[in-house]
Amino acid sequence: MSLVRRARPEDAGEVLRLRQVMIDSLWGDGGDAAAGWQSESLPGLRERLAGDDGDFAAFVVDHPGRPGTLAALVAGTVEYRIGKPGNPLGRVGYVFSVATDPDARRRGYARACMEELLAWFRARGAGHVLLNASPEAEPLYTALGFARDPDPSMRLSL
Secondary structure: OOEEEEEHHHHHHHHHHHEEEEHHHHOOOOOHHHOOOOHHHHHHHHHHHHHOOOOOOEEEEOOOOOOOOEEEEEEEEEEOOOOOOEOOOOOEEEEEEEEOOOOOOOOHHHHHHHHHHHHHHOOOOOEEEEOOOOOOOOOHHHOOOOOOOOOOOOOOOO
């Protein structure tokens, strides 16, 4: 039996906590500047976690040493883009919020969650999957078959 399960609406607070763990590990402690975002995000996340057949999924592992908390999280979406050669259906998976609680790392939880998410993408017909990798996580993604992509992306904050 797998340790990984689909996240449920009652996991939303823990999902947001692990998202902050990921944010802090990439960009440092958000401190007071980050305060309040979780309470604003909570209702929408609960709604998304309640929908099993939508374009969003999160897979988690319960923390073995702390009942009621999560040890690991992986979340992703399937987006539609106009089809092209190699992806005629135009479905693209996007991975984000891969996080493991610091005291639960190096146990294979993130890998197990990623494998479930990749199976979920395949079941929805995604032609490829995108993610942003920290240097520490790159070996995991490489082992799963990901390769660096020369991405000409740009960003506009609204």
